[in-house]
Amino acid sequence: MPSPLSPAAVDALRALTPGAQSTTHFNHAGASLPSSATLEAMxxxxxxxxTMGPMEAGIAGREQSERARLLAARLLNARPAEIALTSGNSAGWGRAFAALGPWRSGERILVGRHEWGGNLAAMRLSAQRAGATIEVIPSDSSGAVDPQALEAMLDDRVRLIALTWLPANGGLINPAAAIGQVARRHGIPYFIDAAxxxxxxxxxxxxxxCDVLTGPCRKALRGPRGTGLLYVREDFLSxxxxxxxxxxxAPLGADGEPVLRDDAVRFEAxxxxxxxxxxxxxALEEALEIGVENIRAQIDSVAQALRGQLAEIPGVxxxxxxxxxxxxxAFNIAGLEAASVQRSLADQGISIGSNGVPYTPLDMESRGLKQIAxxxxxxxxxETEIGRLLDGIRKLATQ
Ligand SMILES: Cc1ncc(COP(=O)(O)O)c(C=O)c1O
Structure with missing residues (x-):
């Protein structure tokens, strides 16, 4: 049974995290703070x-890459052959999307309203060139992508369903599995941005x-910047x-012809x-050790506490x-730009993010939002960190 972590367990994990001693970090969705052991491994x-020479140290490096692949497969309930190690979310998502091949006039891509702006840019470039369309799946009254509305849109011209599971601009969680059931029932490729x-x-x-799922490792996983995962379902790879x-x-074979790898390594450099x-x-080992179900329970309890107290501040x-x-x-303070809220909190040693329209353009535009903190x-x-953040926000809200 998943349970939030005890305060003692959180303290112990913080003691092994240098950044937890030096900064008040509320930008884990941008990139989280690595542990000392992760730093030491690097x-x-x-x-x-x-000391050995970079190429000569390669055997030890390769062992660790394969260990990362095994652990990533365990994390996602995938097979190691279905995992490519990438440099970030877009690096994997873009490669998989480009690998679908050329688009034709009249073909349709269906996306959730919360799709990451970078994925939309990649889709638009290809779709516009070919005369294919990108259409938005309606959301339900809670704002989440509606699987029934998706089903009603389908025809044989739909070649891709793309979902950003957790949007970058707020706390919503989309029903990825319910959408997957629709995609599977109709045999339509389904990409999930799980950044x-x-x-x-x-x-x-x-x-x-899903057929494809991508994530960067610098966020909730607390891995190094410049690392990411691309999952491709075995049967979809071909x-x-x-x-x-x-x-x-795709090394050249004896006959001089390229031999494309038959696993997800075909997407690695x-x-x-x-x-x-x-x-x-x-970092993967640490996450598996803590247990992602426990991590989820802990994050949920902390986020709920923050959300509740934030909502009580006048002007927020x-x-x-x-x-x-x-x-x-996600929040805004009346009369203040999100970027200036971010800067003022940074002056007090507190890191948050501020997003404009381009990260999640469809959602921001449909809600009339220009920015969010x-x-x-x-x-x-x-709790101490939450208190510090709320004090900072209270001060800004009453200025
Ligand atoms: C939902 C989502 N998708 C994609 C990305 C982009 O990830 P990357 O910078 O690793 O390409 C982000 C980054 O914040 C994100 O939040």
């Missing part, structure tokens, strides 16, 4: 590279029924031809950063939608 490999979900929510790729390959993803993979393997509007909510808390929590977040 340092140790950089030292191996410096904010991986490490924050239990993610079971079989349960959500339908994806990478837009470009290299010596690793030959040159990677083994030190980052060493840190990533450690909490902007989160949805019935089930994540650790991302975003305080995102982690299982490391304490």
């Amino acid at each position: 340092r140790a490999h950089l030292w191996r590279e410096a 904010q979900a991986v490490g924050q929510l239990p993610v079971d790729v079989a349960e959500v029924g 339908r994806l031809t990478p837009a470009f390959v290299d010596i690793r993803s 030959a040159e990677a950063a083994p030190a980052l993979h060493c840190g990533l393997a450690n 509007t909490v902007l989160d939608q949805g019935r089930e909510r994540s650790g991302l808390v 975003r305080a995102s929590v982690s299982y490391l977040t304490t």
Whole structure:
């Protein structure tokens, strides 16, 4: 049975996190704070590279990359062969999307209203060139993507359903599994941007029924910047031809012809950063050790406490939608730009995020929002930190 972490457990985890001593961090949705052991795993490999020679240290590096792949597969309930190690969310999502091949006039892409702006940019470039369309699946009264409305839109011209599971601009959680059931029933490829979900929510790729799922590892997983995961369902892999390959993803065979890898490594680059993979393997191990279900329970309890107290401050509007909510808390303070709220809090040693329209353009435009301030929590977040953040916001709201 998942349960929030005890205060003693949170304190112990914080003691092993240098950033928890030096900053008040409410930007875990931007990137979280790595543990000392994750830092040490990276340092140790950089030292191996410096002392043995970077290529000569490669065997140890490769072992850690494969360990990261195994642990990532465990985290997502996937097979290791279904996991590519990437440099971030868009790096995986964009590669998988491009690998669908050219689009044709009249073909349709259906997206949730909360789709990440970078994914939309990639889709628009290809769709516009070909005369394909991108259409928005209606949301229900809570703001979440409506699976029934999706079903009513389907015909044989729909070639992709794309969902951002947890939007970047607030606390909503989309019903990824219910949408997956519709996609599976109709045999339509289904991509999930799980950038904010991986490490924050239990993610079971079989349960959500996706063909492709992506996540960066610097957010809830607390991995190094510049690391990410791309999951491609085994049976779907043969339908994806990478837009470009290299010596690793498609080495030339004896006959001089490229031999495309038959696993997700077809999406990896030959040159990677083994030190980052060493840190990533450690971060994955830590998340699995704590248990993502417990992480979810802890984040939910902390985010609810923050949301409730924030809503009581005069002049503050909490902007989160949805019935089930994540650790991302969006708000605005009357009369203040979100970016200036972010700057003023930063002056007090408190980090939050501030997002404009481009991150989630469809949702921001449909709600008439130009900007949101975003305080995102982690299982490391304490009541003392929440108190500090709320004091800072109270001061700004009464100025
Ligand atoms: C939902 C979502 N998708 C995609 C991204 C982009 O991730 P990356 O910068 O790793 O490409 C983010 C980043 O915040 C995000 O929140």
